[in-house]
Amino acid sequence: MQLQHTIWLFHAILATGLATWLSLAAINNLHAFHDAVWAIGNTMRMDPLRQDPTIQTPLLRRARTSLLLHRLALSVVLALQLAAAIAAWTGVALFFGAGLMDALPWLNLALCAMAAFLLLMHLGGLWFGYWIAQEGLQTTHLVLLLWTLALFFLFNADLISLRCASVTSS
Numbered sequence: 001m002q003l004q005h006t007i008w009l010f011h012a013i014l015a016t017g018l019a020t021w022l023s024l025a026a027i028n029n030l031h032a033f034h035d036a037v038w039a040i041g042n043t044m045r046m047d048p049l050r051q052d053p054t055i056q057t058p059l060l061r062r063a064r065t066s067l068l069l070h071r072l073a074l075s076v077v078l079a080l081q082l083a084a085a086i087a088a089w090t091g092v093a094l095f096f097g098a099g100l101m102d103a104l105p106w107l108n109l110a111l112c113a114m115a116a117f118l119l120l121m122h123l124g125g126l127w128f129g130y131w132i133a134q135e136g137l138q139t140t141h142l143v144l145l146l147w148t149l150a151l152f153f154l155f156n157a158d159l160i161s162l163r164c165a166s167v168t169s170s
Helices: 003-031 033-044 058-062 067-097 100-127 135-155 157-169
Strands: none
Touching: 003 033, 003 067, 003 100, 003 135, 033 067, 033 100, 067 100, 100 135, 135 157
16 A cells, blocks of 8 residues: 555544544534533532532632523534534545545634634633542543644644745745
8 A cells, every 4th residue: 555545544534533523522412412511510510629528719609500501501512513523524525525635624624613612611611620620521621622733733734844844945
């Protein structure tokens, strides 16, 4: 097998995997909307800090118990997940039909939406002190952000190297 074919295959697997992951994340939140609202509410109410052993912190003032607010937070995340999934599948279709360069704007758009919803979850978690009692959730958000960055650099490697070459030659 030739090198360019293995690179194409690797891109194909990762683009399809990204689209599939984004779709499953959105489908899971649609199918289990009530449970996802509860999970978000758990963090926003800061319930883990109130469990034994109770952690007394001034951050507890930030707790939000509004079910409407929890639903709104999930709705924003879900809208971004759906937009990301649609953009990713559009990118996959273009990738298989025309190649990476035609797919790249759509894959990048999917990664932008993914970064947006992951940052919303991560920054929201930081606001509600999840690093204190939900370290696994924080780690998951950070790892997914790193995956998003890695995919961006992988998909855009040729453009990035061209840009670096033009900067160093000028």
